[in-house]
Amino acid sequence: MTMAEGDxxxxxxxxxxxxxxxxxxxxxxxxxxxxxxRENLLSSPFNIALTIIIALLLAWIIPDLLKFLIFDAxxxxxxxxxxxxxxxxxxxxxxxxFVWERWPYFVYGSYPGPERWRVDLFFVMLAxxxxxxxxxxxxxxxxxxxxxxxxxxxxxxxxxTGWRAIxxxxxxxxxxxxxxxxxxxxxxxxxxxLPIGILLALGRRSHMxxxxxxxxxxxxxxxxxxxxxxxxxxxxxxPLFVPEQYSPDKLLRALVGIALFASAYxxxxxxAGLQAIPKGQFExxxxxxxxxxKMMRLIILPQALKITIPNIVNTYIGLFKDTTLVxxxxxxxxxxTVDVSRIDPKWATPVTSTTGYAVAAxxxxxxxxxMSRYARATEARLAHSDKR
Amino acid sequence: xxxxxxxxxxxxxNIKPSxxxxxxxxxxxxxxxxxxxxxxxxxxxxxxxxxxxxxxxGPSGSGKSTMIRCVNRLEEHQQGQIVVDGVELTNDLxxxxxxxxxxxxxxxxxxxxxxxxxxxxxxxxxxxxRKIPKxxxxxxxxxxxxxxxxxxxxxxxxxxxxGGQQQxxxxxxxxxxxxxxMLFDEPTSALDPEMVKEVLDTMVGLAEEGMTMLVVTHEMxxxxxxxxxxxxxxxxxxxxxxxPNEFFSHPQHERTKLFLSxxxx
Numbered sequence: 001m002t003m004a005e006g007d008x009x010x011x012x013x014x015x016x017x018x019x020x021x022x023x024x025x026x027x028x029x030x031x032x033x034x035x036x037x038r039e040n041l042l043s044s045p046f047n048i049a050l051t052i053i054i055a056l057l058l059a060w061i062i063p064d065l066l067k068f069l070i071f072d073a074x075x076x077x078x079x080x081x082x083x084x085x086x087x088x089x090x091x092x093x094x095x096x097x098f099v100w101e102r103w104p105y106f107v108y109g110s111y112p113g114p115e116r117w118r119v120d121l122f123f124v125m126l127a128x129x130x131x132x133x134x135x136x137x138x139x140x141x142x143x144x145x146x147x148x149x150x151x152x153x154x155x156x157x158x159x160x161t162g163w164r165a166i167x168x169x170x171x172x173x174x175x176x177x178x179x180x181x182x183x184x185x186x187x188x189x190x191x192x193x194l195p196i197g198i199l200l201a202l203g204r205r206s207h208m209x210x211x212x213x214x215x216x217x218x219x220x221x222x223x224x225x226x227x228x229x230x231x232x233x234x235x236x237x238x239p240l241f242v243p244e245q246y247s248p249d250k251l252l253r254a255l256v257g258i259a260l261f262a263s264a265y266x267x268x269x270x271x272a273g274l275q276a277i278p279k280g281q282f283e284x285x286x287x288x289x290x291x292x293x294k295m296m297r298l299i300i301l302p303q304a305l306k307i308t309i310p311n312i313v314n315t316y317i318g319l320f321k322d323t324t325l326v327x328x329x330x331x332x333x334x335x336x337t338v339d340v341s342r343i344d345p346k347w348a349t350p351v352t353s354t355t356g357y358a359v360a361a362x363x364x365x366x367x368x369x370x371m372s373r374y375a376r377a378t379e380a381r382l383a384h385s386d387k388r
Numbered sequence: 389x390x391x392x393x394x395x396x397x398x399x400x401x402n403i404k405p406s407x408x409x410x411x412x413x414x415x416x417x418x419x420x421x422x423x424x425x426x427x428x429x430x431x432x433x434x435x436x437x438x439x440x441x442x443x444x445x446g447p448s449g450s451g452k453s454t455m456i457r458c459v460n461r462l463e464e465h466q467q468g469q470i471v472v473d474g475v476e477l478t479n480d481l482x483x484x485x486x487x488x489x490x491x492x493x494x495x496x497x498x499x500x501x502x503x504x505x506x507x508x509x510x511x512x513x514x515x516x517x518r519k520i521p522k523x524x525x526x527x528x529x530x531x532x533x534x535x536x537x538x539x540x541x542x543x544x545x546x547x548x549x550x551g552g553q554q555q556x557x558x559x560x561x562x563x564x565x566x567x568x569x570m571l572f573d574e575p576t577s578a579l580d581p582e583m584v585k586e587v588l589d590t591m592v593g594l595a596e597e598g599m600t601m602l603v604v605t606h607e608m609x610x611x612x613x614x615x616x617x618x619x620x621x622x623x624x625x626x627x628x629x630x631x632p633n634e635f636f637s638h639p640q641h642e643r644t645k646l647f648l649s650x651x652x653x
Contacts, residue, residue: 283462284499288513288565289489291481298512302503382503 068093069358083349094355098347105341106359109177109332115169118159119180125152125159126187134374136381149191160184173251177332179363181251185258185323185333190316192259197266202296204271215267222264227325230257235329254326262319269311273304306382313375317368335360408438408568410474413600414459419468421454428454429465430624436569441601443611443632446621447647452604455621456571459602460491473568489517492562496574498554500546506533506557507542510564518565525564532560536590552583556590563594570594572603606651612636620644 029035041051072093074083083095099106108116129152132144160180162170176184203215222230234253277300285295305312327336341347342356414436421429428451436442444452457463458470461477461484470477472487501509510529514520520528533539536556538549546554555575562570572591576584588610595601595614605611611618611632618635620628620643628635628644636652639645 280495280497280499281501284495284501286462286488287460287491287493287495287499288561289485289517290513291485291517294516298516299501303501306503 068354080345080347080349080352083347083351085350092349092351094358095347095349095351096355098341098352098355099359102337102341102344102347105178106334106337107179109180109337110175111171111177111180112169112175115162115171118162118168118171122156122159122180123183125156126183153191156184173249176251178337179334181326181331182320182323182334184251185255185326186320188255189258189262189319189323193262193266193315193319194312196259196263198270198301200263200267201270201274204267205274219264219267222261223268227258227261227322228328230261231325231329233257250329251331254329254331258319258323258326261322262315265315265318266312269308269315270304272311273306273308274300276307277304309375309379309382313371317371320367320371321364334363408473408600411438412436412471413438413440413473413569414602415469415471416455416458417469417471419455419458419465419470421451421458421463421465421467428624429458432468432626434619434626436600436602438568438600439598440616441595441599441614442603442617442619443615444602444604444619444621445606445608445611445647445651446627450621451624452619452621453573456573456602456604459569459571460488460493462493489565490567491569491571492565492567493571494555494558494562494573494575496578498546498551498558498578500554500558500561502546505543505545506538506549509546509557510561513561513565529560529564532563533557535563535593536560537586550583551579552586555579555583555587559587559590559594569600569602572601572605574604574606576605576607608636608652620647622647 029038042048070093072091073096074092074094075096077083077095077097082097083092085092104116108119111119129144129148132138132141133148138144158166159168160171160176161173162168164170200215200219203211204219206212206215231254234257235250238248238253281299281303282295285299290298324333324335326333327339332340338356338360342353412435414434416432416434419429419432420427430451432455434442444456446452454463458465458477459472465477473490475483475487477483477487500506501512504512507526507529510533511522511525514525514528515522530539530542533542536559538553538556538560541549541553541557546557549557559575575591576587579587584607588607591601591603591610592614601614603610603615615632617629618632619626620635620639620641622643628639628641630640635644636648639648
C-alpha cells in the first residue's frame with residue numbers, strides 16, 4: 001500500500017489494517033482555560049451574544065447593588081436621623097442600624113425576652129438534626145433519623161410551647177414570630193408532606209377504588225383551591241363552626257393547612273416519578289417474590305424518588321416561600337415582621353423599606369439556594385447507578 | 389462447571405435446588421385469558437413433570453409469553469386452573485407469594501434493579517423474602533455469581549455490565565431464591581449476537597443439573613440440545629407438541645411447517 005494508513009484506502013477497493021491506531025490526547029484548543037471559554041462562552045455567534053449581554057447586565061447591576069448594600073450604607077446610628085439624606089448630605093444606601101435594632105424581633109417575633117434562649121436551643125437542636133440527617137458520613141444516621149423524626153418534634157413542642165411541670169413557662173403561639181415561625185412552619189411542612197404525599201400517590205395508583213377515589217378527591221380538591229383560601233378557611237371559618245374552647249390553636253391550624261396543601265402537590269410529584277419506572281421493575285420485583293409493600297419500599301420508591309429529587313426540592317422551595325402567606329391570617333412570619341418593622345415611625349426613612357426587603361431577600365435566597373445545592377449534590381451522588 | 393463449583397467457597401454451604409413436593413411441577417387445565425375482547429390464551433392444557441425442560445416457540449403475539457407469565461401470576465387468567473407444585477393460583481395473595489417464592493423468572497430485558505449493585509440484586513429477595521442472614525445470603529449470591537462466571541462484577545451496578553453479563557446476573561438472582569421451577573421469557577432476544585452463547589451455556593448448565601424449565605425462545609439449537617418437549621403456539625393455542633427430534637424433522641401441522649421453514653434457513 002502506498003498511501004498512509006490513516007487515509008483509509010479512499011481510493012482503493014480493499015483494505016486491511018496493519019497497525020492499530022493509538023489513542024491521542026485532544027488538541028490544545030479543547031483543554032485548559034481557553035478550552036473552557038471556547039466551549040462554554042464563545043462556542044457560537046448566539047452564545048457570544050449571550051455572553052456579552054449577560055456581562056453588560058452584570059456590569060450594570062452589581063456596582064449599584066454593592067453601592068447600596070455596602071459603600072453608601074449607614075452602619076451605625078440610634079434612630080432614623082442616622083439614615084436621613086438631609087442630615088448626612090450624601091446619597092444614602094442601606095440603613096443597617098435599623099436591622100441591628102430590629103433583628104431580635106425578626107428572629108423571635110414577640111416571644112418573651114427571658115424565654116428566648118428556648119428558641120435558640122430549638123434552632124441548635126434543629127441544626128444538629130438537619131446536619132446529622134443530611135451529612136452522609138455522619139455516625140449512626142439511624143439514630144439521627146429517630147432524633148429528627150421523633151425526639152426533635154416532641155422536645156421542640158415542649159420547649160417552645162412550654163410545660164409548667166418542668167419549669168418552662170407556657171408561651172402562647174400568638175407571641176411567636178419571625179424566623180422562628182418561618183422555620184417551624186416550613187419544617188413541619190417539609191417533614192410531613194413527603195410521607196403523606198407518597199401515601200397519596202400510591203393511593204392514586206391503587207387497584208382499590210375506595211382508596212383511589214379518596215386520594216384523587218383529596219389531591220384534586222386541595223390543588224384546586226389557593227393556599228390563601230385554605231389558610232383563610234382554617235383560621236376564620238373554622239372558629240365559626242366550632243365552639244371557642246375546642247377550636248385548635250391558630251398556628252396549628254395554619255400548620256395543618258400548609259402541610260396538607262404541600263402533601264397534595266408532593267403526591268403529584270411522586271406520582272410522576274412512579275409513572276416513570278418501567279413495568280419491568282415491578283415485574284422483576286414480583287417475580288423474585290417481594291410482596292407489594294417491600295417491592296415499593298426497596299425497588300420502586302428509591303428509584304422513583306431519585307428521579308423526582310429536582311421536583312421534590314422544587315416543591316420544598318416553593319413551600320418555604322409559601323409560608324410567608326400565613327401573614328394573611330395574622331401570623332407573624334419572618335417577612336411579616338420585616339413588613340411591620342419597616343413602617344415603624346422611629347425608623348421611617350426613604351431607605352428603610354428597601355433595607356428591610358433586602359434582608360428578607362438575602363434570607364430567603366440563602367435558604368433556597370442551600371436546598372438547591374444539596375439537591376444537586378444528592379443527584380450527583382445517586383447518579384452512579386446510571387453510569388453506562 | 390464442576391471444577392468451578394468445587395473451587396468456590398460456597399460448596400460448604402450445601403446449596404441444593406429445592407425439591408418439588410409433587411410429581412407435576414406445573415399443570416394448566418383449560419386455561420383461558422382475555423385482554424379486553426382479545427382472546428389471548430385459548431384452552432391451554434399442559435402438564436410439566438419435575439425436571440422436565442419445555443421449550444415454547446411461535447410467532448409474536450401467539451400467547452407464549454403470556455402463558456408462562458401466568459405461571460407466576462404476572463398475568464391473571466380468567467378461566468381454567470393453574471397449579472404450580474400443588475398450589476393453585478387464585479386471587480389469594482398468600483398463594484401467589486408462595487408460588488413466586490418457588491418459581492424463578494428471567495426476562496427478555498433482564499429487569500435488574502439499577503439502583504442496587506449486582507450483589508445486592510442477588511441478595512435482596514433472600515434477605516427480605518426468605519429472611520436469610522445477610523452474610524449467608526451474600527455467600528449464596530457469590531456462589532451463584534461464580535457459577536454464571538461473573539463473581540468479579542459483584543460490586544458493580546447493572547448499568548456497567550454488558551447485556552450478556554446482565555442476563556447472567558438475572559439468572560443468578562433467580563437462582564439465589566433456590567427455585568424449584570425456572571421460567572425464561574425470551575432470555576436472548578434482546579442480546580447482541582456476541583452475547584447469546586454465554587447466556588445459553590449458562591442455561592444448558594442449569595438444565596443438566598435437573599432444573600424444571602419452561603423456556604420461551606427462538607434458539608432452536610438450544611431446543612434440540614436441551615428440551616424434552618417442544619411446544620409450538622399460534623393464535624393463543626398450542627398447535628403442536630413433540631420431542632425435539634420429531635418436532636424439527638417431522639412437523640405435523642401446516643402452521644408449524646410454515647413457521648419452521650421461516651426460522652430455519
